[in-house]
Amino acid sequence: MLKEGGMEKINFSGGEPFLHDRGEFVGKLVQFCKQDLELPSVSIVSNGSLIRKQWFQKYGEYLDILAISCDSFDEDVNVLIGRHQGKKNHVENLHKLRQWCREYAVAFKINSVINRFNVEEDMNEQIKALNPVRWKVFQCLLIEGENSGEDALREAEKFVISDEDFDRFLDRHKDVSCLVPESNQKMRDSYLILDEYMRFLNCRNGRKEPSKSILDVGLEAAIKFSGFDEKMFLKRGGKYVWSKADMKLDW
Template identity: 75%
Template structure:
């Protein structure tokens, strides 16, 4: 069983749903053939380990929403102590990390967003990373957080699967009746991003409940720097199977349906599609998520060297892009 301290989930997605208390990595291959015959296969793999250029840190599994398709379910409430989390981030920076993306669960839920804010500040101010980003459902974000930590954040991505409140209710992207509107939060946060100079992004999971929805008008109005569109994906043990906490089968759409949604929104220039074919490089080659040992225990190279990775697919899916707000030349 993997250490509960800092699991390393091998993935190349900047998704908002992957693994708890986990550093999940997107990397590029570091060239250089191994020379010599006196080392084991494992040592050779470590020697030729990949560079964690872009990292997703899913430091919590807890979430206040109940999205029916979510494949990052709350199996534990464990969150690393702040200083241990910082140590892991420092190790990743030393190994070549350029971009960190904080996710969950809902990352603003733990310690009312202050834990997240301190990590964001540390990554930008102390580690001087070119890009620091967050994926959130937006429900817990307050303007005070922007006032305290906004200057250290490059990109804030808000998950929004529909611009119809009834559809969001069916999906589970809501805190229940009588609570704040998910769409009101979305537009409010968009305004704060403009005010505090944080690049704004939207993530949407396309499923049976929204596959026929035309989102063009709203996306154009919100004008995100990127609109990441995911095809609903099943992961055994998370949102599918006997031990899963979700039953997402009813949300799954075909490849053809997903392509038809993309075709219907082809005029939206910021759209970046993420099909199931591209998302399967989560190290879920056996139909599940298999974490490595903790980077705090074995180091970055040892933790990532036994995974499968397709650099061509990483580039095709738009994994490398302009991710520092200083380079985006946005009109604030």
Template identity: 80%
Template sequence: MFSTQAVFWVQLCMSPLQLIYAAVRTLIDVICSQVHGASKLRSTRKGNSATDKLMQKKLTQPATTPSSVNYHFTRQCNYKCGFCFHTAKTSFVLPIEEAKRGLKLLKQSGMEKINFSGGEPFIHKSGEFLGKLVQYCKEDLQLPSVSIVSNGSMVREKWFKKYGEYLDILAISCDSFDEDTNQTIGRAQGTKSHLDNLSKVREWCREYKVAFKINSVINTFNVEEDMRDRITELNPVRWKVFQCLLIDGENAGEDSLREAERFVISEEQFQEFLERHSSISCLVPESNQKMRDSYLILDEYMRFLDCRQGRKDPSKSILDVGVQEAIQFSGFDEKMFLKRGGKYVWSKADMRLEW
């Protein structure tokens, strides 16, 4: 540590140019320290180190248009499906004004369709948070399509009365038409009937003019099931049929909250299920490869998730760096998106449904 006198004599011996240089270096050090401190406050919304290394290279690529985005704004859920690949690892939900800001950024970048998912999207504030976002996207942002994926257990008719007019599509997850199978999978809450909820929601969709859709994950416990009669009876506009997918850190691996390995089926088993149901015209198959490459997924921090390596590698948040910078790390394959039928008639105004 120099004494005050020593510092004085050193400064006296320095030229004016050296003094200016020293002052500038000190100012730079102070600014860098402040920037570093501010960046730490945003650490929960950052991606991994690979994001920074690839940033400049990625930004030279052509811009991707986020025409259809899946926003998993909450990880909380009242079900415990054994193959869930977006588990309750946090309880974080953005303040609604921040969520709206992010949605507006997406709209300005070309988003036409938003799909709200979870977790269970109706669980946060009993569906009010979700309802306000749905209304904002349709009324303020004027998006052609607003949709939701839900397990159906927490949907209430009063929600339809208040927000149904702003919703284009409601997809209900249903993996089996056998209650015991649903219990085995974990798509249940206590002794409540998942299938009774499914039927009620189907009727509300018809009454409040919301297009009804069904999502099914095909796994070891339902792969032999014949669902043709029930799907025909429910008459969804689309029946999404997914192959059970492993995601490291979510439903597989040391840090996961699920052990989905026992649910995994082979490509051959998946194809046999598809062939058995080939007479269902609304069936839309989703193999593992299609799912990994062709979805734009935002997590609860509004970070794009790249699933190509069998895990979820996050970008930085669009709230911090903007959509075009973050989307470069999404792993999104637009050709695969179009090939799997990701672009379809997704506005209920254009579906010409007979309610």
């Protein structure tokens, strides 16, 4: 239904897409979207902790972009943020995933959420060494109901930074050519987000308000309640060369 409605790019995120069935489920989704639907771009956002080389061997040819969440190159900061992966070093794993993307011709992307614990960090050297096709830099955004528990929103507030703090971080990294910044305003209105029930999630009011499912009312009726701002989508650079067939890269 989405393809018939004009969808060109699909991105699987979570939670953690590789959590279920060792990545087989998301792998089959990726293969279907590329092979059967023939979408120009299929991508995944992951923390990288559960991805194995065997997955690339089986499904890498169908994936255009793999985005890995990396909020810091300091393991102590990753512990504070919650990116710690037990005995596995998050930064070392990031470099391993970068190499696998080269081997299997998958475009490599990094997503970083800038918050109180990493806002003063200088990531220039590490990002340039990893050389992603895009480095998405998000300003920490509070979404009501995003985390469970009565105190979730209050706990999340300790991560929030001001617009001025975010601008200082961006200025410190202005020479990184692949940098794509996203402020709170840009994030809130410029994504088409579907949940597991195929409902669009409208974030305009600071919480994820679901539409009716496209399986019940169809795509056209459901998308009216998505809160999607096409102008903001274009302004934030949402449309770019997103098919690896069109990318001229030194993998």
